[in-house]
Amino acid sequence: MAKNKDNDNSSTISIIKKYPMEQRYTLPILQDIQNEYGFIPRDAMVLISDYLLLPISNVYSMATFYKALSLKPKGKYTIKICDGTACHIRGSQSIKEEIEKMLNIQSGETTEDGLFSIETVNCLGACALAPVMMINGKYYGSLTKEKVKVIINKFKEGEIDE
Amino acid sequence: MSNFHNESRKILVCCGTGCLANGSYQVYEKFKKILHNNPNITIEPSIKTTGCNGLCEKGPVVKILPDQISYFKVSVDDVDQIVDETIVQGKIIDRLLYFDTNSKKRIRDHNDASFYKHQHKIALRNTGEIDPLHIEDYLERDGYKALKKVLFEMTPKDVISEIEKSNLRGRGGAGFPTGIKWRTCSNFDDFPKYVVCNGDEGDPGAFMDRSILEGDPNTIIEGMIICGYAIKSNKGFLYIRDEYELARKNMQVAIDNARKFGFLGQNILGSSFDFDLEIIRGGGAFVCGESSALMASIEGHVGEPRAKYIRSVERGLWNKPTVLNNVETWANIPPIIINGSEWFKSIGSEGNSGTKVFSLVGKVKNTGLVEIPMGTKLNELIFQIGGGLIKDRPFKAVQTGGPSGGCIPKEHLDIALDFESLNSIGSMMGSGGVIVMDDTTCMVELARYYMEFLAGESCGKCTTCREGINTMLQILKNITAGKGQLDDIDLLLQLGETIKEGSLCALGKTAPNPVLTTIKYFKDEYIDHIVNKKCSAGVCKNLTTYYIESDLCIGCGICSKKCPVDAISGILKEPHLINQDICIKCGDCFIACPSGAIKIGGANYEY
DSSP states (O other): OSSSSOOOOOHHHHHHHHHHGGGGHHHHHHHHHHHHHHHHHHHHHHHHHHHTTHHHHHHHHHHHHHOOOOOOOOOOOEEEOSHHHHHHHTTTHHHHHHHHHHHHHEEEEEEESOEEEEESOOOOOOOOOOOOOOETTEEEOSHHHHHHHHHHHHTTTTTTTO | OTTGGGGOOEEEESSSHHHHHTTTTHHHHHHHHHHHOOOOOOSSSSEEEEEOSSSSOSSSSSEEETEEEEEOOOOOGGGHHHHIIIIIIIOOOGGGGEEEEETTTEEEEGGGSSSHHHHOTTSSTTTSOOOTTTTHHHHHHHTTTHHHHHHOOOOHHHHHHHHHTTTTTTTTTTTTBBBHHHHHHHOOSSOOEEEEEEEOOOOOOOOOHHHHHOHHHHHHHHHHHHHHOOOOOTTTEEEEEEEEEHHHHHHHHHHHHHHHHHHHSSEEEEEEBBBEEEEEEEOGGGGSSHHHHHHHHHHHHHHOOOOOOTTTSSSSGGSEEEEEEEEHHHHHHHHHHHHOOOHHTTTTEEEEEEEEEEEEEEEEESEEEEEETTOOOOHHIIIIOSSGGGGGOOOOEESSSGGGGGGEEGGTTOOOOHHHHHTTTTOOOOOOOOEEETSSSSSHHHHHHHHHHHHHHHHHHHHHHHHHHHHHHHHHHHHHHTTTHHHHHHHHHHHHHHHHHSSSHHHHHHHHHHHHHHHHHHHHHHHHHTSSOOTTOOGGGGGGGEETTTTTOOOOOOHHHHTOOOEOOOOOOOOEEEOOTTOOOOOOHHHHOOOOOOOEEEOOOOO
């Protein structure tokens, strides 16, 4: 995930141009932008609205409605802690508290060094392995407080890098 | 196994999401590497990755065919032994076999295990048996045979009557008859029409759709093409949840392969029928599992549901006639066409034909996906297939139907799992999540949990849903914090009725169910929280104290070692004591105590 160094918006434009000029491509364009920058920059919303001939309020409402999109930059590693029912009754709350304590941020926030974001999500669909979390697309299951410590420390020390 | 060396065998490594998380891909790679270099192997086995086997908790799962040997919890370090002993010598490695918790025996063929024995696989018939990335595997198991039958032996009307006669009902939750949906849509002469697959599986605790999407994508494609032919549509969309990356990847490969083989695209198999599919990646909003919100999302709007005075079979996607079905429903279409509606009707119960896939999770021994005939009893699912509760703790309740469903208490354990029976006790089928709970689950906190979930997922269009759920949440937060009042229970019931009445879509209409059913069946627990300031499950921290019953304490010291804040003191072999000023009520000691000496008291417990 690169930071927004795209001063002339050239990568944003090249993402947008991949899609035909139809409203139904608003969501996929926004998802690609989110992937590229880790968030939806204001400039990108303006460019999308110009390209698809939509009011910018429309694009903004999409960007704020869908959970996959974010107006604030996300960390290099996004930790998605599952709080689906199966995980909830198997103690996901204490897993969340442990991670929040370790990184000194609350769920929904990003660490100052931009390394970690924590998100609480509703179900990752791996309920048999509850409690579960996902870091940058990879699943970690049957978590305990001890296991979480080891995993997060590995990321902190740069032993896992993907 | 006398001619062991002369048989060609298959090694199937489960690479569903659950097994992947436990390192199954590394197991697969190790097999590939060492099988190729082993001089003792005369006929090299073919090694394949498959979709989910259902018993995710015991993964990675490795199956060896045709010997029908299933190994569970296989690690990279076990691979050498499997090759040396099982593949080369035909010897079975006992420690890797499935341990059946009911019969207390190790079992060679997983199909004999109580978890699998009672299952009847239709929708999951290929999942775990084939490599989803190879269309040839699907073809070997009668894949696209139904499509050929439809295109060359049946008229669109025949197809619709067959589905109608089969009595197949939508597996997404509401149970609307699929055949009637198709027929209504086919009656409108307004083109183009669309076919949509709802793969926005969002109910917490349910993951059957992901498993089918990942493990057998071709069956969904085939089902959708058949519908396209029946209602005269040439275009379909698969809306797949944002979080399901592997499902989208496998589906894309399957679509590309199907095009190559002439099953998708123009002039399918020379029949002059055209049909194509496109994958839409979901945006991560629970409400998009609702059909009209899902269609709004495909069109490029925010996913808000609309009023359904006119149904989507008449005006759906871009206001054109649209058939939307759930993943599991699509997976049932090809077998019904091949085997006929009578066959399908012979499975399940009256009015509830066929099977349903349940995801059995929570505090149950065998967690995973289970496909059983409709009408199977709930206790059979939990105790025979699921093996009962973890550590044999007391059963308290089971939650079905996700956030729209309800909690079912012990007295209804003999209920039949079908649409009507579940509705009759205030719960619902939903997508098939079955979450088992023991005495350490607090029902009031669970109701709070669901309200928090739904408050976050309400799209905000209807006032009753937006404001009502939030108000219920606040009341439940107060009760779980020890600030509840007896009037709160009536207020919750009133709010629940209002939300049901005043909300547009199923999310709002069913939102109060978790609260209403927990009040109906577990009112004592609410009163315990409000009047006695006690949470007997030990979940609501403000209403919990842990104390040691000195008569029962054997002084082993395990609790004091487990305690993260050193709140427990005592001399070895003598009763220990918890310092209430330091205790953070994490419950680690309660779980760890071998003699059951640690007890849960309420907020006002006197020592």
